[in-house]
Amino acid sequence: MQLQSLTAISPLDGRYRKQLEELAPYFSEFALIRYRVQVEIEYFIALSEQKLFSISKPQITALRKIYQEFTIENAQLIKETEKVTNHDVKAVEYFVKNELKGLGLEDKLEWVHFGLTSQDINNTATPLYWKEAVENIYMPAISNLVLALKKMGKSWMKIPMLARTHGQPASPTILGKEILVFVERLEGQISLFGNIPFAAKFGGATGNFNAHYVSFPKTNWEKFGDKFVNNTLGLQRMKFTTQIEHYDNLAAQFDTLKRINTILLDFCRDIWQYISMDYFKQKIKANEVGSSAMPHKVNPIDFENAEGNLGLANALFEHLSAKLPVSRLQRDLTDSTVLRNVGVPFGHTILALKSVQKGMDKLILNEAKLHEDLENNWAVVAEAIQTVLRRENYPQPYEALKALTRGGEQITQKTMHKFIDGLKISATLKKELKTITPHNYTGIW
Template identity: 25%
Template sequence: MSSNDSYSSPLSSRYASKEMAQLFSLRTRFSTWRKLWYTLAVAEKELGIEAITDEAIQQLKDNLVVTDEDIEAASKQEAIVRHDVMSHVHVYGLKAPAAAGIIHLGATSCYVTDNADLIFLRDGLDLLIPKLVNVIDRLSKFALQYKDLPVLGWTHFQPAQLTTVGKRATLWIQELLWDLRNLQRARNDLGLRGVKGTTGTQGSFLSLFHGDHDKVEELDQRVVEMLGFDYAYPCTGQTYSRKIDVDVLATLASLGVSAHKFATDIRLLANLKEIEEPFEKSQIGSSAMAYKRNPMRSERVCSLARHLQSTFQDATSTASVQWFERTLDDSAIRRVSIPSAYLTADIVLSTMLNIVSGLVVYPKVIERRINSELPFMATENIIMAMVERGGDRQECHEQIRVLSHQAASVVKEQGGDNDLIERIKATEYFAPVKNDLDALLNPQTFVGRAPQQTEKFVKVTVANALKGLEKHITSESVQLQV
């Protein structure tokens, strides 16, 4: 049967990076199992298990990478014994006959499955963190570039006081910095299940070392060190606590929240024609409407970010129903939800990186929208200027109120431009400030400390957050999958 005749997840076949798809591949999974068996054998031999020979260790080392033939053979064996781990023990033993009798010595299946999963959780975060660093870095450069460009602010998606394009970008960056903090914390908090035996008591290893508790602890620590972790969880059942999955997937789901918010804002700005995501020269926006420039990248981010947020529920639901030392109802869902969360986070970050690397700003459109709303916002400034020249605030307020309603009627009912300033200039009452109106309407005077806030945020807050992560920053262009 052709591969085109069976379902293939678009996460791996259409969107995800090669590196992330490879991390969760069958070859990586089963090769990691072999690495764990090899590590266990080496540590057991170092601690005096004489049954493990140098020849056995060498054969295990020479066959760490699982071949296609190995995977096929293990699949056939699993159909007979109905146990994936023992199927791979059998196939590994065929490749390393001198070690066949000592592979998996003292271990339970979760020694390889759970420790491998923790390795994947860690290595997956090591792939995601550099991408997030680059999103933050490029968006920060964008913020600095446009820190002084006034833009109409929106609250409730209704016109509000002015901000700047750069200051708005800091709102996106700040949330991404929290995500970076969360990803780093989750990554650095990860431990290994280690060598704990069938129910976490290390009973089998205590027997293996004839009651020597110190050697059992040494074995656990040695395996942890050889696999590049700082520590093993001190207490486990048969599995590591599925609360660890909750912790990691909560972090990824939170990243999905930030990504969705960012991409939604870009979609709204695209409709306003103020800012657009990159649009390739030959890209087609609509099969029927040739003029369209749909924000398809941002829409993809929103679509997948929703899925990313939902994977968290799989983790919480699973962790909450683990009975005593373990049940097996965690297995199938974790095979789906954990790779799905990582692949989705990878795609979301790659797409965001593509977007922020080529955002297009349209200052003239932004200026026109400001000019349509600024007259209303400037009324308080005009009132204050009149009072400074001896005017009565209440009388001035009433004059402007009447003119504002007239101007609003022109905009809303007649579809015309906002002519409030022209009406003010034509009203004799406002003659004392007529020559000051242009200065009173300068958009730069309405943005408060937005430019200064943006510059300090990028040069201090962002710089501190990225300290030590500069090695990840690149200027490479980001090509998306289809």
């Protein structure tokens, strides 16, 4: 069967292809090849800037156009070469050399991939496309979601709500504040993520610039490598490496993304619960169907879809962060296969962010239900009353309220005020206690 969205094995490239097309320039096979070509060409230019050979400014411009205007046909040509070489990076090297011939640089061909091993290309190309995907796709998406949450939270800062701890009615809270809990959590983890460098390896077969040094012992190759990786590519070169990058920072990024996803998963479950409690209604479209059997249903599918995708993403991030930093001696090949899949949890994460945003846009606050639940749970002001009585040095106020609220009788405003009237306290204090309601006992928010 010819590959298309209906025949794709992965739902990311099938069912969800239209939602994730923006990821193809970063995580597809085409993208990996293009980024490898970019690194090879920029390295070739950097060698010329080191005065090892000379090329003109027009030639440099033409060289950069090779990866800037890279086509599917170019990538397919490299894949055809790979069938012969059985080595993907060597096929890229041959492609670049062939392109140089067309620019009148036949005498410079052997400077392509000079002194390098394939991991000098892979361990710069991979963090480069990962960095650009994070900056161009993920950060705008998560930032917009946080802004939407913050706006939602602030708009509900005057909405009292019955809290539930251990699933039981508890001291009332503010709906907006409960939303801002997630904002604070997300912003904290996003800040941590921003402090993790996009690390790269560049130093030859075993990380020591062996081939470079033996060819040009007077050149400061370490300085060259730092300049090339840090300045030209915008990454951060690790100084002491084996044949491959440590992946410790990449693993830290995966772990941080996993924590962000876990926070969002927590949010999705809370909102799902609020919808089931009728605190929120959902906007509906005329022709949408909630259930094939029950016409009345409007299911919270966006939050459910997000939860599923967040779980998938986290399972893969967990494997990536656990596996990648482990390699036998100076390297084994297990990282190569695994690295090709970094776009999969990224894709599930982006899907989840879109689902959460879509679900949030459908929410309609049912303020009457929140008011009703508060009115039906006057027992939650027991904490307030016993605490004020403690302030007044009233004997055993906790025990008195415990006896009242655990007696099996539903506690109403009438019940609570009758209890207050029976206390041996001043009229002024009784008046103060009677001003406390489930609707205003919400703290400082």
